[in-house]
Amino acid sequence: MSLHPAAPEDLAGLVTAYQQTTQAVVDLGRTCSDADFDLPTACPGWTVKDQISHVVGLESWLHTGEVPRVDVPDYDHVQHEAGKFVERSVELRRTMVGAKVVDELETIAAKRVEQFSAPDLTIDSVVQGAWGPAPAGENLRTRILDIWTHEQDIRQALGRPxxxxxxxxxVFMDLLFASLPRLVARNAGIEPGNVVIIDSTGPVAGRAGVWVEDSDDGKPRGIPLFSGIAHDGDPEDVFTTITLSTDALTRRAAGRGGLEDIHYTVHGDEDVARRVLENLVFVP
Known part of the structure; x- marks a missing residue:
């Protein structure tokens, strides 16, 4: 697996990426008119302002531990308890002016940067995460993944790539490539004897591959390629390479739209490529 530019690995680099991503959402919000805030996005039921409200709400909860006290109507896009929990922060701000929500984000993001920049904090320090206590580095990666995904939702709605x-x-690409063995072998159910390679043409250029083999539990197992891990490949392995841009790859991996909404090329088995792309979604 290789990426250029590479994802940050140290705490300072992750804090910088977090700060840059949250600031990008703030900057987008500062350019929005009332009509812009009301534009629908790729997340069902959410406008541009709702996307920002979601980021504000989750960062505020992670920082303070306080859960908004608000009733959530039976929206069609809220389908489970986790969705209802997330929707509380959005519902709380539905009557707020968009600019005020952006002000909130700027304030809470600064507090979060200060928290993660504390002198005694290390990349392994355990802090509250969206899925429970987790090391600061893991927490930051998860939050960067989520916020950057919503930033791209906002950009798509506004037409400002x-x-x-x-x-x-x-960070998004790094986490996706790390998940690729599971996504290819288990989620897509690609048969043993196949090798799947994904080439991202950029702006984040990278290549990741998975060799699928049999495992003891009778289910296919994905072995990462280009990682220094040796495997007993077979000359008869079937190679399939999927080439697409960073934008197309991350939109698909975030579950935004279907295959007809992205451009990609395939060298090898078209059916394998389609099954991989259909099962590539890894963002919660």
Whole structure:
């Protein structure tokens, strides 16, 4: 697996990526008119302002531990308890002026940067995460992934593409490539004897591959390629390479739209490529 630019690995680099990503959302919000805030986005039921409200709400909860006290109507896009929990922060701000929500984000993001920049904090220090206590480095990666994804949702709705070569983009790609063995072998159910390679043409350029083999539990197992891990490949392995841009790859991996909404090329088995792309979604 290789990426250029590479994803940050140290705490300072992750804090910088987090700060840059949250600031990008703030900057987008500062340019929004009332009509812009009301534009629908790729997340069902959410406008541009709702996307920002979601980021504000989750960062505020992680920082303070306080859960908004508000009733959530039976929206069609809220389908489970986790969705209802997330929706509380959005519902709380539905009557707020968009600019005020952006002010909130700027304030809470500064507090979060201060928290993660504390002199005694290390990348392994355990802090509260969205899924429970977790090391600061893991927490930051998860939050960067989520916020950068919503930043791209906002950009798509506004027609203002950008930030595809940022630290946030690299973190997204790094986490996706790390998940690829599971996504290819288990989620897509690609048969043993297949090798799947994904080439991202950029702005975050990278290549990751998975060799699928049999395992003891009778289910296919993915072995990462280009990682220094040896495998007993077979000359008859079937190679399939999927080539697409950072934008197309991350939109698909975030579950935004279907295959007809992205451009990609395939060298090898078209059916294998389609199954991989259909099962590539890894963002919660």
């Amino acid at each position: 950008g930030n595809l070569d940022s630290g946030g983009a690299s």
